[in-house]
Amino acid sequence: MNRKLLILLALLGLVLGFFALGLHNYLTLDQLKASQVQFAQLLDAHPVAVPAAYFGIYVLVTALSLPGAAIMTLAGGALFGLGFGLLLVSFASSIGATLAFLVARFLLRDSVQQRFGARLKAIDRGIERDGAFYLFTLRLVPIFPFFVINLLMGLTRLRTWTFYWVSQVGMLAGTAVYVNAGTQLAAIERLGDILSPALLLSFVLLGLFPWIAKLLVAAAQRRRVYQRWQRPARFDRNLVVIGAGAGGLVSAYIAAAVKAKVTLVEAHKMGGDCLNYGCVPSKALIKSARVAQQIRHAGDYGLTASVPQFSFREVMARVHRIIAEIEPHDSVERYTGLGVEVLQGYAKIIDPWTVDIALNNGGTQRLTTRSIVIAAGAAPLVPDLPGLEDTGYVTSDTLWERFAELEALPRRLVVLGGGPIGSELAQAFARLGAEVTQVERGPRILPKEDHEVSELARDALAADGVEILTGHTALRCEQVAGEKRLIVEHRGAERAIPFDQLLVSAGRRARLTGYGLEELGIPSNRTVTTNEYLETLYPNIYAAGDVAGPYQFTHTAAHMAWYAAVNALFGQFKRFKVDYSVIPWTTFIDPEVARVGLSEQEAIDRGIPHEITRFELAELDRAIADSATRGFVKVLTVPGRDRILGATIVGTQGGDLLAEFVLAMRHGLGLNKILGTIHTYPTLAEANKYAAGAWKKAHAPERVLRWVARYHQWRRGGTV
Numbered sequence: 001m002n003r004k005l006l007i008l009l010a011l012l013g014l015v016l017g018f019f020a021l022g023l024h025n026y027l028t029l030d031q032l033k034a035s036q037v038q039f040a041q042l043l044d045a046h047p048v049a050v051p052a053a054y055f056g057i058y059v060l061v062t063a064l065s066l067p068g069a070a071i072m073t074l075a076g077g078a079l080f081g082l083g084f085g086l087l088l089v090s091f092a093s094s095i096g097a098t099l100a101f102l103v104a105r106f107l108l109r110d111s112v113q114q115r116f117g118a119r120l121k122a123i124d125r126g127i128e129r130d131g132a133f134y135l136f137t138l139r140l141v142p143i144f145p146f147f148v149i150n151l152l153m154g155l156t157r158l159r160t161w162t163f164y165w166v167s168q169v170g171m172l173a174g175t176a177v178y179v180n181a182g183t184q185l186a187a188i189e190r191l192g193d194i195l196s197p198a199l200l201l202s203f204v205l206l207g208l209f210p211w212i213a214k215l216l217v218a219a220a221q222r223r224r225v226y227q228r229w230q231r232p233a234r235f236d237r238n239l240v241v242i243g244a245g246a247g248g249l250v251s252a253y254i255a256a257a258v259k260a261k262v263t264l265v266e267a268h269k270m271g272g273d274c275l276n277y278g279c280v281p282s283k284a285l286i287k288s289a290r291v292a293q294q295i296r297h298a299g300d301y302g303l304t305a306s307v308p309q310f311s312f313r314e315v316m317a318r319v320h321r322i323i324a325e326i327e328p329h330d331s332v333e334r335y336t337g338l339g340v341e342v343l344q345g346y347a348k349i350i351d352p353w354t355v356d357i358a359l360n361n362g363g364t365q366r367l368t369t370r371s372i373v374i375a376a377g378a379a380p381l382v383p384d385l386p387g388l389e390d391t392g393y394v395t396s397d398t399l400w401e402r403f404a405e406l407e408a409l410p411r412r413l414v415v416l417g418g419g420p421i422g423s424e425l426a427q428a429f430a431r432l433g434a435e436v437t438q439v440e441r442g443p444r445i446l447p448k449e450d451h452e453v454s455e456l457a458r459d460a461l462a463a464d465g466v467e468i469l470t471g472h473t474a475l476r477c478e479q480v481a482g483e484k485r486l487i488v489e490h491r492g493a494e495r496a497i498p499f500d501q502l503l504v505s506a507g508r509r510a511r512l513t514g515y516g517l518e519e520l521g522i523p524s525n526r527t528v529t530t531n532e533y534l535e536t537l538y539p540n541i542y543a544a545g546d547v548a549g550p551y552q553f554t555h556t557a558a559h560m561a562w563y564a565a566v567n568a569l570f571g572q573f574k575r576f577k578v579d580y581s582v583i584p585w586t587t588f589i590d591p592e593v594a595r596v597g598l599s600e601q602e603a604i605d606r607g608i609p610h611e612i613t614r615f616e617l618a619e620l621d622r623a624i625a626d627s628a629t630r631g632f633v634k635v636l637t638v639p640g641r642d643r644i645l646g647a648t649i650v651g652t653q654g655g656d657l658l659a660e661f662v663l664a665m666r667h668g669l670g671l672n673k674i675l676g677t678i679h680t681y682p683t684l685a686e687a688n689k690y691a692a693g694a695w696k697k698a699h700a701p702e703r704v705l706r707w708v709a710r711y712h713q714w715r716r717g718g719t720v
Helices: 003-020 029-045 049-063 069-140 146-154 160-170 172-182 197-226 246-257 272-276 279-296 312-330 332-337 399-404 420-432 451-463 554-570 600-606 621-625 659-666 671-675 686-698 702-715
Strands: 237-242 262-266 341-351 354-359 364-374 378-380 412-416 435-440 467-470 473-480 483-490 493-499 501-504 508-510 541-543 584-587 592-597 611-616 632-637 644-651
Touching: 003 069, 029 049, 029 069, 049 069, 069 146, 069 160, 069 172, 160 172, 237 246, 237 341, 237 554, 246 262, 246 272, 246 332, 246 364, 246 554, 272 279, 272 312, 279 312, 279 420, 312 332, 312 399, 332 341, 341 364, 364 554, 412 420, 412 493, 420 435, 420 451, 420 584, 435 493, 451 467, 451 644, 541 554, 592 659, 600 632, 600 644, 611 686, 621 686, 632 686, 644 659, 659 671, 671 686
Parallel strands: 237 262, 237 364, 262 341, 364 541, 412 435, 412 501, 435 467
Antiparallel strands: 341 354, 354 364, 378 508, 473 483, 483 493, 584 592, 592 644, 611 632, 632 644
């Protein structure tokens, strides 16, 4: 029999026996008063056995959360006096409370975590960080039922030792009041006499003391941080935002929307990397490349295949036209119209409230501000490769201008890096007709995805003509007889890869220099160091987006910007901890690779129990009709439950299809809810419903169905 069930039955037996034997009748005030003389005589006769028995019974009553702990505490004072009684009760109550805590943890925590784990994550994080503080506060105020605290704390991740010693210390004041009252037992007519309104108020004030102390400590810490700076008497702005990428634009937009006076500073182009160098131009190029590939494979659709004819200059011109078409959404004019002051120049933080701006058109401007949001973004990481500067290279930032000047597509392109950006651009240029070699130092491309996803992506790129060299380390660049070469090493052997253009796509690095961070002492190693409120060392200076991490996506930068802006403007009333619990992303190769939450490999590496449900797109009617059957939907769920831990979609429009799982995870909806939602036929979105159906089929109640089959057989007139 299951150990948990055995323990539960044993506990139930003890509780039922307690009431069945009428033992609860002994734990009343009248009974205590009536038996005081007898207890005293027993104590005289057995000075060791009686305290030991009392101690054991107290532990048992507390551990089982039985009524009568208050009477037991009074008995401690009445029998043993204040000193010895307080000693016995203090340890017995803490030990019993810890046993109740452990029982709740063993019997209930796993099931509660499985059912409500996503909603409890924030509570668990708070308990791990400040659990001792919260428990101590609750223990100081005896109006909170201690047995409820014991059970609820057992459902959290609070360490057992922490629970014990905090309970030991925190319950001491309330215990002393009851034990002392027990020494004056004759004067007590009812339990309410012990805790008068004045005494209760005293306990409430005592319980508030740790919070007041915490506020005072925080105030002292802030004062120490700011002590070498002179705070302005008044401020020019409520908020200054540095950087007009996704994080900066959203921060400034929110500030203007709530009528704060906000200045947005951008040194280069409005819209940041995404509009000018990343998301927008790359997707425009990918679309052109996809059309070219469809022309080559028109035979798959019953049409005549041909070699696509195009002007590379015109392809790049289209990319820039699309940037220009979207540009007004992020323009100076639009944000000025929204109420944001936009200054184009370089911002440097002089002190926690002062920003100097070197304007692009000449001159400087100094602003004082209550709060600052640093949203400076990130730039391509260029490795220190010998000969790289001599042979020349482009990055995902510079290729759009450089390639726009070319008359023809680079014949031989080497892409250094196997991450999402490198993979997207390698496939796109290969589809346009370039001879593309992709070099990755690690064992596979897209290393953050599952192994099978990486293999599928590799096969897709290889099918489009990309030569993928994994496990190859770039050593140097050189130029021999006018030919540029990248020298790589693989298993001890060197190889020369000739190229006309080298695209460095080795990751991105936060922009950290030139903003005054070093002078202010703000910690910044690979990113600006922030707390869960996105505050830096100085509570009025925030960082959001790529410059802060941990995710370098446009949508996460915008997500973080909301927290940074709201905390900066209204943090004195309420602060919000940034929530990274449901972060989706997509690599826009063909087929697209989209994911939210845990991957299968991450779940294995972290030891997280999970089940896997798959649905192959080859079984989907719309995918068959579109000749787009490569890929699958893979969902990770809690064992035996439909709660979603993560989802990976590989397939056409995978990034769009993922939104349903993002919504479900964000709002705690399981696969049964997706299964019960009508999806238009025939659409690719049906893949999500079929994946949910596959989970449901795997968890069908076979025993019940066998009885249902017998029922139907009986209804047909057959024998059961």
